[in-house]
Amino acid sequence: MGPVTDGVTGGATLDGKAQPDATPSRPRRRRGRGRLVAGLLTVVAVAGGGFVAVNSAGLLKGSAGPTRSAGALPPATTTVTRQTLNDTRDADGELGYGPVSTAVSRKPGTITWLPDSGAQVTRGRSLYRVDNKPVMLMYGSTPAYRDLKVGVEGKDVENLERNLSKLGYDGFTVDDEYTYDTAEAVREWQEDRGLDETGVVELGRVVFAPGKVRVESLESEEGQPTAPGQKVLTYTGTSKVVTVKLEAEDQRMARKGARVDVTLPDGKSVKGKVTEVATVIEPAEGQNADPETRVEALVSIGTAKAAKGLDKAAVDVTFTASKRTNVLTVPVAALVALQEGGYGLEVIEGGRSRYIKVETGLFSGGRVEVSGDGLTEGMTVGMPK
Known part of the structure; x- marks a missing residue:
């Protein structure tokens, strides 16, 4: 991200160092409240347990900071768009006939x-x-x-x-x-x-x-x-079902009755529904390993014709935990970590930029739901290179 002005004409600074075009003069006192400070990348936890790097800037007070000139604008920009976000997980599944039971003799x-x-x-x-x-x-x-x-x-x-x-x-x-x-x-x-x-x-x-x-x-x-x-x-059983094993922390994805998408080996996608969910303990693999807790989900597929001829096959299953319809979104990398806490966006208008504070919602596919005072669809916001 480019340098941020300190409010004095011709005195652009970056990380506290004077730029070559700055005019030497008596030392200026550092401004305190309301001053924006460009910083290092900040690691931010997002929904689903992953982490992303976002731009970092300090904004001590208020929802908007001082503007900066065109010479100090961010190296790239993007547009605030309105769309639907889905909180999804892809998992490997096995198409077959479900759990196997054993008939044991009770008579000699x-x-x-x-x-x-x-x-x-x-x-x-x-x-x-x-x-x-x-x-x-x-x-x-x-x-x-x-x-x-x-x-x-x-x-x-x-x-x-x-x-x-x-x-x-x-x-x-x-x-x-x-x-x-x-x-x-x-x-x-x-x-x-x-x-x-x-x-x-x-x-x-x-x-x-x-x-x-x-x-x-x-x-x-x-x-x-x-x-x-x-x-x-x-x-x-006699009906073809898909068996999926998920990590324990992804249990929220596999709710009984939830709708899923199943991609078959030929690339065709069919609708499915979670019919059973159970917690299973898998034996440890190796002498010093511990048993592993997994979530096993059974998924019925919408049409038997789609799986005709497939007794056993590897398939892909997409689970959707939540959905946000018609919301404002930006790439996750456009978020700016504010010194006062929370996140903001650097809005570019008329060759100058300003910061506005935003609330984040659902993270999905590299984008994030955002909302805030003055934020509208079509706005141009800063991005890192």
């Missing part, structure tokens, strides 16, 4: 049938078979963890009854109580599935999942013995 026996990898299994269908008897998929949020029989109450009972009702069985009330009427419906269901008609759903006969599933991989083989706790297969 022999694996007699397994589905193919990639197969989809819906409510009431066999996920696998043990001793030629089906282990069936049902929808629900509570895992199976006990025998279900008359007198038992709980969310798992409600899950079972809702599934039986959806499969066409009736004569009972869907609630959290396993009654005699529930047992009668279970006996009918057992008969249809070739099971012993006991009226009791023993642990290991059903697997609860949030919805229909896609078999991801097989962890066992047909004819292989199985025992409680042994992995049989892994599965995912």
